[in-house]
Amino acid sequence: MKDAFFSYSKGKGFAYSVPTFLKVVLYFALSAVMFSLRLEFVALSIAFIIAAYSVSGIGVCRLLADLKQAVACFVMILWSDVISIFIRGKRICDVGMADFNVLLMLRTVALISLASFLFRSTGFYDMWKLSDDIERIIFGKKKSGIGAVSGVFVMFVSFIPQTFRIWRTLETSYLSRGGRRGIRMVMTLMPMLIRNSMIAADMTSDSLASRR
Amino acid sequence: MMEEEAFDVAVSFCHVSKSFKGFGGQVFHALNDVSFDVGKGEFCILAGRNGSGKSLLMSIAGGLVRPDSGNVAFPCENDSRNATGKSIGMVFQNVRESILGDTALDDVLLSLGIRDRKMRNPKEIAMSLLEDAGLKGKENRPSHALSSGEGRRLLAASVLALGRDVIFFDEPYSNLDYPGVREMNRMIARLKDEGRTIVLITHELEKCLGLADKLFVLDNGVLVYSGNPEGALGSLNKWGIREPEVAAKGIKSLVWL
Numbered sequence A: 001m002k003d004a005f006f007s008y009s010k011g012k013g014f015a016y017s018v019p020t021f022l023k024v025v026l027y028f029a030l031s032a033v034m035f036s037l038r039l040e041f042v043a044l045s046i047a048f049i050i051a052a053y054s055v056s057g058i059g060v061c062r063l064l065a066d067l068k069q070a071v072a073c074f075v076m077i078l079w080s081d082v083i084s085i086f087i088r089g090k091r092i093c094d095v096g097m098a099d100f101n102v103l104l105m106l107r108t109v110a111l112i113s114l115a116s117f118l119f120r121s122t123g124f125y126d127m128w129k130l131s132d133d134i135e136r137i138i139f140g141k142k143k144s145g146i147g148a149v150s151g152v153f154v155m156f157v158s159f160i161p162q163t164f165r166i167w168r169t170l171e172t173s174y175l176s177r178g179g180r181r182g183i184r185m186v187m188t189l190m191p192m193l194i195r196n197s198m199i200a201a202d203m204t205s206d207s208l209a210s211r212r
Numbered sequence B: 001m002m003e004e005e006a007f008d009v010a011v012s013f014c015h016v017s018k019s020f021k022g023f024g025g026q027v028f029h030a031l032n033d034v035s036f037d038v039g040k041g042e043f044c045i046l047a048g049r050n051g052s053g054k055s056l057l058m059s060i061a062g063g064l065v066r067p068d069s070g071n072v073a074f075p076c077e078n079d080s081r082n083a084t085g086k087s088i089g090m091v092f093q094n095v096r097e098s099i100l101g102d103t104a105l106d107d108v109l110l111s112l113g114i115r116d117r118k119m120r121n122p123k124e125i126a127m128s129l130l131e132d133a134g135l136k137g138k139e140n141r142p143s144h145a146l147s148s149g150e151g152r153r154l155l156a157a158s159v160l161a162l163g164r165d166v167i168f169f170d171e172p173y174s175n176l177d178y179p180g181v182r183e184m185n186r187m188i189a190r191l192k193d194e195g196r197t198i199v200l201i202t203h204e205l206e207k208c209l210g211l212a213d214k215l216f217v218l219d220n221g222v223l224v225y226s227g228n229p230e231g232a233l234g235s236l237n238k239w240g241i242r243e244p245e246v247a248a249k250g251i252k253s254l255v256w257l
């Protein structure tokens, strides 16, 4: 099976040796920062992220694979603009100098790159250990079991890569039955994606609960 | 062997019923007043056709699904927390979504970490569990890239890592090849020797009946048989289970080992 998007695999390099805690904090902090930066700075940040990625040991090809996901977002952004022009006679947002759409797209690229960096280099087990440690520090010691907070946290973290894995399965199945890539495929598979990821999340949470 | 012999009950299903509403509003009784006891250290098989309610019964025992009426008790456990089913280990039928770690090793480590945070050399223990499951040399494979059979064995290893006394295996033989089934059976036989209680859910009796102390059969959510395996021979077909061919060697030969 091919690598699923945003999926972790073991590796060597600096991305894997950065403590999980730092990666998670940086991920949330930098993602938030992206929303307050101006266009030029977002572009600059992307250059930095890509530079960091290329020496991280994860492999830039993985980043590029994940960035393909951005294409769908771009289509959606442009599409909503087209609809807006059609209905209201003007674009969604006309903020003078900086083109809002370009900014939105750059932000998407930045966010995806950050997520890719985190999820490609950090496994479920690392995430669980981190959240477990944090929970223990805040709520006191317990010798065994899973705490409620860390349980929810790891579920959240595992949901994203799992959803992409499910998408890949659906897509393969659709194409193997003679379907073609395109808007129609997305429209057909989207409800199934939502349903299947909910079912999968449910089963994963059962598995987690049964190990408590 | 003797029925009168006083035995400790490990899991006691007591008048368990569960029904579901369909989209049309009609009620479907998935489990109907199911009662039976599993003795401590016993190896039991829970059989029945597709949709007879086997997995559902396991989920109820594990506290994942709440029965409409009745309850499941664990009389051997003195820790009250265990009444919610936390004392049982469950090897789920759905392998893919039940594996939590990104690699085989991580999945077992996760179980060990949950069991005891301060465990010494968990990695060594995990490696030996993986070896027992026939996954030596595959510990660093991404878990979603494992074959279905390998995934099933990994899940078994991860559940064993929890060190629970009562373990449910839900259809453990599906996707397993002949060596895989034998590996699984050896694992199960070893657990039995260690004195753990095992409930094995399957309809492939020819692969395991020889190991069993007890057989329970569900049909349409009703418990239609409970007792020693010999007693059910001859009636299995009508409950949707393939009648195993008991050769001259006897029922104990019905096992892939």
Ligand SMILES: Nc1ncnc2c1ncn2[C@@H]1O[C@H](COP(=O)(O)OP(=O)(O)OP(=O)(O)O)[C@@H](O)[C@H]1O
Binding pocket: B020, B021, B030, B048, B049, B050, B051, B052, B053, B054, B055, B056, B057, B093
């Ligand atoms: N959440 C649910 N909602 C509706 N029906 C359900 C639900 N869970 C189980 N059922 C129904 O209850 C019945 C028993 O299901 P269960 O999964 O226990 O069957 P099973 O004996 O394990 O079958 P199999 O051999 O195929 O695994 C099935 O008919 C199933 O459709």
Ligand SMILES: [Mg+2]
Binding pocket: B054, B055, B056, B093, B170
């Ligand atoms: Mg089942």
